Amino acid sequence: MNKSQTLFDFQATFLQCLAKHVPNIYSAEMDPLVEKQEEMVQAAILYPLECYLFGEDPDVFLEKLQQSRTSQLCGKVFKGGETTYSCRDCAVDPTCVLCIDCFQNSIHKNHRYKMHSSTGGGFCDCGDTEAWKAGPLCTKHEAGASGSPKENSGCQLNEEIMEHSRRVFPSVIKYIVDMLIWEEEKELPVELTISREKADNYYCVLFNDEHHSYDHVIYSLQRALGCELGEAQLHTTAIDKEGRRAVKAGHYAACQEAKEEIKRHSENVSQRPLHVEVLHADVMAHQKFALRLGSWLNKLMSYSSDFRQIFCQICLKEETGSEKPCFISKLMLWDARLHKGARKVLHELIFSSFFMEMEYKKLFAVEFVKYYKALQKEYINDDHERVLSVTALSVQMFTVPTLARHLIEEQNVITTITETLLEVLPEYLDKNDKFNFQGYSQDKLNRVYSVIYDLRYVLVSKPAVWTDRLRERFLEGFVSFLRILTCMQGMEEIKRQIGQHIEVDPDWEAAIAIQMQLKNILLMFQEWCACDEELLLRSYRECHKAVMRCSSNGRSREKTVFHLCGHTLESRPYRVSADPVSIHLPLSRTLAGLHVRLSKTGAISRLHEFVSPEEFQVELLVEYPLRCLVLVAQVAAEMWRRNGLSLISQVFYYQDVKCREEMYDKDIIMLQIGASLMDPNQFLLLILQRYELADAFKKIKPTKDQDLIKQYNVLIEEMLQILIYVVGERYVPGISNVTKEDVIMREIIHLLCIEPMAHSAITKSLPENENNETGLENVIDKVATFKKPGVSGHGVYELKDECLKEFNMFFYHYTKTQHSKAEHTQKKRRKQENRDEALPPPPPPDFSPAFSNVVRILNCDVMMHILRTLLQRAVELETHLWTEAMIQMVLHLLSLGLLEEKQQLQKSPEEEVTFDFYHKATRMGSSALNAVNVLMLLEKLKRVPQLEAQKDTVNWILQMFDMVKRLREKSSLATVGAASGSEATKGDESTQDKEKAERKRKAEAARLHRQKIMAQMSALQRNFIETHKLLYENTLESQGKDDAIMEEEIISSAIDYSRIALGPKRGPSVIEKEVLTCILCQEEQEVKLESAAMVLSACVQKSTALTQNRSRILELSGDTLDPLFMHPDLPCGTHTGSCGHVMHAACWQKYFEAMQLNFRQRLHVEQIFDLENGEYLCPLCKSLCNTVIPIVPLQAQKINSEDAEAVAQILSLARWLEIVTARISGYSMKNAKGEKPNLPPFTNKGTGNSALEFHSILSFGVQSSAKYSSSIKEMLILFATTIYRVGLKVAPNEADSRIPMMTWSTCAFTIQCIENLLETEGKPLFGSLQNRQHSGLKALVQFAAAQRTTAPQVLIQKHLIRLLGVLLPNFKGEDTPSLLEVDMFHILVGAVLSFPSLYWEDAVDLQPSSVSSAYNHLYLFHLTTLAHIMQIVISSATESPAAHSSDNSEEAQSAQSFCREVCQYTSGCFSQDIPGWLVWDCVKKGIMPYLRCAALFFHYLMGVSPPEELLQVSEEGQFKALCSYLSLPTNLFLLFHEYQDTVNPLLQRWCTDPVVLSCLKGKSIAIRYPRKRNHLIELPEDYSCLLNQASQFRCPRSSDDEQKHPVLCLFCGAMLCSQNTCCQELVNGEELGAFCMFLKGVLEGQNSEHCQIVLIEGKTRGCFYPAPYLDEYGETDPGLKRGNPLHLCQERYRKLHLLWQQHCIIEEIARRQETNQIFFGFNWQLL
Secondary structure, three states: OHHHHHHHHHHHHHHHHHHHHHHHHOOOOOOOOHHHHHHHHHHHHHHHHHHHHHOOOHHHHHHHHHHHOOOOOOOOEOOOOOEEEEEOOOEOOOOOOEOHHHHHOOHHHHOOEEEEEOOOOOEOOOOOOOOEOOOOOOHHHHHHHHOOOOOOOOOOOOHHHHHHHHHHHHHHHHHHHHHHOOOOOOOOOHHHOOOOOOOOOEEEEEEOOOOOOHHHHHHHHHHHHOOOHHHHHHHHHHHHHHOEEEEEEEOHHHHHHHHHHHHHHHHHHOOOOOOEEEEEHHHHHHHHHHHHHHHHHHHHHOOOHHHHHHHHHHHHOOOOOOOOOOHHHHHHHHHHHOOHHHHHHHHHHHHHOHHHOHHHHHHHHHHHHHOHHHHHHHHHHOOOOHHHOHHHHHHHHHOOHHHHHHHHHHHOHHHHHHHHHHHHOHHHEOOOOOEOOOOOOHHHHHHHHHHHHHHHHHOOOOOOOOOHHHHHHHHHHHHHHHHHHHHHOOOOOEOOOOOOOOOOOOOOHHHHHHHHHHHHHHHHHHHHHHOOHHHHHHHHHHHHHHHHHHHHHHOOOOOEEEEEOOEEEEEOOOOOOOOOEOOOOHHHHHHHHHHHHHHHHOHHHHHHHHOOHHHHOHHHHHHHHHHHHHHHHHHHOOOOHHHOHHHHHHHHHHHOOOOHHHOHHHHHHHHHHHHHHOOHHHHHHHHHHHOOOOHHHOOOOOOOOHHHHHHHHHHHHHHHHHHHHHHHOOOOEOOEOOOHHHHHHHHHHHHHOOOOEOHHHHHHOOOOOOOOOOOHHHHHHHHEEEEOOOOOOOOEEEEOHHHHHHOOOOOOOOOHHHHHHHHHHHHHHHHHOOOOOOOOOOOOOOEOHHHHHHHHHOOOHHHHHHHHHHHHHHHOOOHHHOOHHHHHHHHHHHHHHHHHHHHHHHHOOHHHOOOOHHHHHHOOOOOOOOOOOHHHHHHHHOOOHHHHHHHHHHHHHHHHHHHHHHHHHOOOHHHHHHOOOOOOOOOOHHHHHHHHHHHHHHHHHHHHHHHHHHHHHHHHHHHHHHHOHHHOOOOHHHOOOOOOOOHHHHOOOOOOOOOOOOOOOOOOEOOOOOEEEOOOOOOEEEOOOOOOOEEEEEEEEEEOOOOOOOOOOOOOOOOOOOOOOOOOOOOOEEEEEEEEEEEEHHHHHHHHHHHHHHHHHOOOOOOOOOHHHOOEEOOOOOOEEOEEEEOOOOOOOOOOHHHHHHHHHHOOHHHHHHHHHHHHHHHHHHHOOOOOOOOOOOOOOOOOOHHHHHHHHHHHOEEEOOOOOHHHHHHHHHHHHHHHHHHHOOOOOOOOOOHHHHHHHHHHHHHHHHHHHHHHHOOOOOOOOOHHHHHHHHHHHHHHHHHHHHOOHHHHHHHHHHHHHHHOHHHOOOOOOOHHHOOHHHHHHHHHHHHHHHHOOOOOOEEEOHHHHHHHHHHHHHHHHHHHHHHHHHHHOOOOOOOOOOOOOHHHHHHHHHHHHHHHHOOOOOOOOOOHHHHHHHHHHHHHHHHHHHHHHHHHHHOEOOOHHHHOOOHHHHHHHHHHHOOOOOOOOHHHHHOHHHHHHHHHHHHOOHHHHHHHOOOOOOOOOOOOOOOOOOOOOEHHHHHHHHHHOOOOOOOOOOOOEEEEEOOOOOEEEEOOHHHOEEEOOEEEOHHHHHOOOEEEEEEOOOOEEEEEEOOOEEEEEEOOEEOOOOOOOHHHOOOOOOEEOHHHHHHHHHHHHOOOHHHHHHHHHHHOHHHOOOOHHHO
């Protein structure tokens, strides 16, 4: 009494507490504050509850439990998309999987494992000894298994806690169950109602369903509630995740109105309204808390086995004397009515409790099977995914072998499942109780498949020991299963359409799909039956009865009689072409399977005890499969054309690898059973009759109807083929003495006889067993060798030569195309080996005793009649009555007969061999005078011209006749011994030799003829390439000297002129006449300044390929960005690339306009390119382009050495600076209308005559500017505007002042990219560029130089002054950046290209002469080099020296003295302790990229040939050559000494710059030189490591642990989630997925779970690209469909890296989108 009193007290107190607190805690459901709610729940309810349960502080107690808990089972529940691992060597079946942690710590890591993406809801089988043949435990869980069961069963729970648990759990569980299955919308149970007045607080709650899409729901909510898009999206996301969401709060009437509105709007969009309910606020609160309690229990279960056991006991306890189900069954039965969130909690609770305790798992399984039918029916009517249904748990129970055995014996689970199947499909039964799936629902059938899967799970592991009870229950289940097959036997019968075509194709997919689902189950049933002889015979009897019941209905017609060759057949009249026929005969086929197993086990000898010979009726058994084969033949003969595509599809699947094992193959076996048990003549007569060929072999006057003759011919071919299969196809265990391995080997041999194949292609062509294995790996190495792949493509298997003799041309799994391909390949091979082209069948294995009679059909009278008739027709040249294929088959049958007789004669004495094929074949056909025998016909056949190709085969057969004759006569035994191979004996040697010699002669003649033709072709080819040089960039290397080729051609070593690019010693420009061909009009034109413009197709794009700092914001607004100075981080540049194809500007404009017009006419078609933004595909190579570069010819510049020397005397750097300063001050004065210029002079001489000084710049040589033709000018403006538009992302504006800046910037940046690429690839600086890069760069530099002429010179001067401000302090303005904040190479390019603007006079258009520009270039280059050295020295000041022997070279000493100066100027901030050798080392390394870029720039600007050393790769030689080419001393510090007086003031100003000082004091960081080369991130070698990273990824934006779609950025290694709403952001009013946010523009990412690379550019463009991970067969595996272990292929990853560095990603995307137009509508920006 006392005990129940306290229990009652606890329950009452508990419920009162809940009634009081829960409604207050969960009061704000429209906008819940999750953290606050959780705090209140903990404080008010869970903490007191735990204190009562544990009797002490919960945290302390749980910590103690945590320390001591050990469990053998892992029990991790998988989320959707999580990676699971299965071991092909050790798993009992494929459903046994490991989580990533257990896998990494298990022995299976080194086995043949498979990876797959979980659909969710499964759990890790680590620790389950029944799931693994070996290694059931990982190292983490071994500890749990090592202790004794007593020890680790959680003995730390004392009796008091157990007592408390028994008190607490029932109340908690009852509350959870009551609330989850509570149906009242307005009221709560009495015990939870507080007497206070009930508030009128209601919620309108919207529930999730799988019928409405996201957009449907958002639309309905917006319309019904009038809410914003953002709010509707939030609601929808929550509904999808949790399963329900309150979308409106208020009084009952308001919520009711909202409910009706939502239903109305949603019904408008889709046929079904959304599921909406109005719930009282308190009901909602308690239901929410019930789920929170469920999660609390779930956590508690993981701590102790005792908690789990108490929980399971309470859940399974049935109320005494009540019919009501127990708690857990109530929840299961209510599962389909629960919302998503509740289901998840419930299933996790079942996993963490019942499935962790084997004993209770068994009891749970019993409950599950008890309500199995109800649960499956609920699921089939539900619309949630299978993962969210309690029925998905079946796999966890049915695949445990002991549990499955228990359920079969005690719960009769097989019968339960098969009955469920019949009960859920009654609507598809017709009046004859056969299935008919016309008008079926795809969704419903998909749900029915889950029941079929359950059957597969139960049968997945065969029992080792059979008890009587197991035998009886299994047989009961098998008989029940036969009832399903009975409904399928003969279902969906079809009748041949005559006259008009069928109007609507009937639904055929469902029946075939069910057949596919049942394929493995049928095989598994047969395997189970074969485990036990008694069972096999009894199953056979049951199956035979079922077949007979189905076959008895056609007996009404009278029998007819058919005579041929003195034999008679009585049979019931039936014609496939006129009567109904069905392709579905699972009963007959199951019987055939059981019959073969009877033969294999030898139990066939007892068959008569179970089925008497009278009952057997073999003719009836053969009838239906034969009809099916005839149907296939008639479809091939096009007799069923009017029945539409559905029949063709059915016939395809009937013979396809997915179905054939239980369809086509079994029909052949059934015919073999018939042939083994019937009289051979009767059997053949039956076949002739069913093929409707009875007349074709009688002496009846043939018809003139060509179609009919053709039809007959095809039917004869098909029939002969089936006869070949019946006699020759013996590779089935049971039909002959072969193993499964032999069968698979033969399949592989025949596949590889067609062509070498990839591993995946072979796997697809082999049937899978119940464990999804093909058995390929066990045998492939015996028959084939593997050839590894290159950088693209995949590895292939090639057949070993010794296996070629196994080739059988009439292999029964060949399709028609495979047959002809294989025959062609093999004949070609034999021809190459100079052997005859006969392809006789390989000797087949002997039939097993039960089938030994099959061969008798070869030598029976009817067969001989058929063979003779067909040969005779061929000999008599009745061409329309025979075909070559037919004769080929006749010859094949003859070969089979002779081989059979030969094999029998070799095994037994002649008198015992009754098989007399030779005798029958040499006997005359009749007693008539002109009668012939087969042998005579064969001799005549050799002379038939149409059968020339079969001559070798005929010879082979004649030799075989000869051999059999000798064996029969027992003549020379020696020759018999020698000729016992399948190869022929030497029949008529002399004729054979002659034939061989003739063949050889012909082959030689053909070879010479081929050679001659090839020579002619290559001559033509060379000629063609010569005339179309520019189209062939790759073939050009070998084509002699031409200017549009590589640099090597420009550099002729014969003339030894100066190879210096700068200063007075500058070498001459090497200029050759440039004649180019337009790819559009094919006309040639020389490139001249005054000619019409020619252009190169080009693509301008923003690029971060060189960035040193990915975190720098790239997207400054285009209107505010000042692109004159590039930050040394190179955060984002503008790259210009070209595909190198040339067009006339006018031709290109016409082409582009035509494309625009075409696009306007086809508005609905999505384009790969964006015409609005000037994009188009190159007409020749289809590269994506968005502009054209005008080709400006290089201006020849020669320096007169005397002039140069004269100028050298006067023009020092100091004088040059004075002149430039004066010129600039003069301009400033002009522009400032007489204001005093604020420019101090460089020297102390005073300004002197300012007017004279202003013009003195002109005294060193000027010339008039180049005059460009108007079309070149137009193109200059067009291209410059594109660079400005794309680079700054602004609208085009030809007058914008930033256009010249962008021109210089893209020129500098593109050169830097090319230098970076050459360095990465380890190629020399000159001579190794591809033609497209060479011509693109040449055009770009010349364009950048010419572009200045199209802009106002005053503007160019302004830019120049700002650029010089960085180098020369007296030009410094307010906005001039510090020395450390600019990239010097960009300054150099800008200054050099803008400098000629100083020569501009109002009246005349002048430019500097060669000598002037030589000095200008030299001094500008030296100044920027000095500044760059300064940058390097300052940034290296903070470097700590590595161990190095002190180096006292000249350079080191210069560096040391330079450092002393810098130290002095920076007031000691720069430490003078840094060793000189270290500074020199830093400078030498750091300046290399800058020098390399400068060399490229000046080479393409002036055309001066570079030194030989730059055409090779060598570190030391390269530095010297660069210094010489660029007029630098190799000791760079000498520059400072040389210009000491001039440079010191500069140095002083540079050193006192605040940014420089702050860097030296360590307050800010300057970029180091050389900049680091960017690479894609390092990827782990093993793909499972990458998956491991992905599995640990938790989205920073999302609170739940739902699996996202992780994507790895290959640029920076960050992991993001794609395709998920949590990370979508609005940018400029558009939604972008995180992946797009992360790196706008061009980016690449590895979709880590699907093993694919995603290339994305902008919002609308993207493509999937094969991942660099390959399996051992050299194949990629997108989506992990095959699941083989994957490893990184470095070559492919490098190829991807180059694709990025070459800026070809956009091009790749365009190419892939063009070839694969599937993704046009794909929203790449939401990735």
